[in-house]
Amino acid sequence: MFRKWYDLKLQACTASFLGSKLDGEESEKSSDGVNRIPPHCHITIKCTREIAGFNGLSEAVRRLDFSSAVRDVRRFNYICALLELLVGGQRLTHLPGAAQKLLLSMLEQLADQVATSKHNLNALRALVMSVSSARESEKRSCWGRPLGSRALWGHHDHAIARINRIANSIRIQEPGPEVVPKLHDLPEECIREILLRISDHRDLDAASSAWTVMASVCNEQRIWRELVNFHFTQQQIDAALAKNKEDIADEKEFDWKKLFHQLRKMYGLREDAQFAETLSLCRHCKCLFWRSLGHPCIADQCPEYRERLKEAGGPLPPHPVPPAAFLKFFSL
Template identity: 35%
Template structure:
């Protein structure tokens, strides 16, 4: 019984067992062109004969492959947008799933075009830049920087969340600087000149984002500043990022007074941190009230903030498959929805630590 599996070492030949032994089935190019049918003929591998045809295209040369790799800026495409996470060898599957393999299979280049997934992918790239960059394979590293280039172009064109990408590039430039200085102590895939070129590109992106000017499109109708105070306050109470509140408060004096509301910062502390965290050491103002704004930035130094994303990857506990919820996966459970677990960016990294 033949073993059916995805083996990258297989050349894709077909074999037939005869009385004289195993013989390879080779498709005849002449018959395909003449009859447009896949007529097979037997080729005895013991004869040492080679099949030659001038109409058959030759394999690409090394220079052509390098040119193709240099011009390719898209992600490696797979039919399935999910991946089976296995951490040990079994009779059916050998080896284990790596972080780079998952990074290539889950179609992050398409995910960053979705506003719900943009922050999730950017945060994941930031975590990989901090600690897991050298664990990626060569193909995964190339995919990583291609996706990063798409993200930077999107931010420069749409001005969408530039602060998050600035932080990402800052962490990545620091990591690359350390790796280049300590090249003899760590293992880098690729030439050192390639990594220096990547660092120079990142520094150029950082300069472009620092010089980014937010374009405001003002119409003839009412603007954000014309809203009533109650509506402005409701907008601020729906923000989960402290810097969004501060930046909005710099627009006008009325926005500033609303952004300094201690009740607003108290709700923000309750959202990101538990009561046990901020009840240990309270910070008071001169009037004897709790300074919730200063409390928030103090707690931020010691505790992680609550993460909020429009859409995340999901993990099926029954099938051990990681996937985007919209794309789905071939689940065999009776109740597939009961087996799903949202995967945070940090949980994604932890899944591939063996």
């Protein structure tokens, strides 16, 4: 029993020491432009009498370099989903002041990125509407005034106004006549192949309302059948089909779109399929990191620990951390 406790404490202390040492070396190496350490953040999974810790959202956002992640096309949707969880449901007003300022700064950087790239405009508008509604509901929450520091809310008002100006100034223009071929010039087979690669049903609905050719293709059962097979397992599909035996008398006339929405309500969509990249949790050093960038792991730094891992069967793969699971590490 004592040996097990000693191993756990040694692992936690080593990870903490390694994290502080790497943080100290980060500024020295980055100033020289050589061997920059990828963004990562050590967190406390469980507090005990021997190991006590606290996870700060502001510190984690800073260490994981979310500001740069906004400009990465692979991590953009992850940041949008995280901001949507924090901004929606009056969650923003329950955060500390430093975290509120940091999140609004991230949202402003996201707006600048959308204005530059002209992509994901709908995601930006949804976030702007959420933060604006949260601000309006907070205006008269306490005796006709917002609850909290007037200076802080003044800073928030200026930031929200800047974000609104950026969002309202975005104009997506049709490409000029010199750009060929255009979408309307593509044959129906190409349009179908494009739509078959869309994993979000909301994008299919938006495409249907944009062009009659896309609307006719989106009404094809193949589009929704492929979407069902992408998001759900065969066991889930069979369970839903068993409940709809009366509707599948003729398989050719079966409504796969209806089945998709039924499965979506029953099981939800694949969360890992919604993001090109998510945060990962190292099971050895309890460190959050971006998988494409990696992190300085205790398994790579400590030879003795690496030998123990080999004896135990090898290192464990990192665990993906979706946005909702990321927020559970903090007391919000």
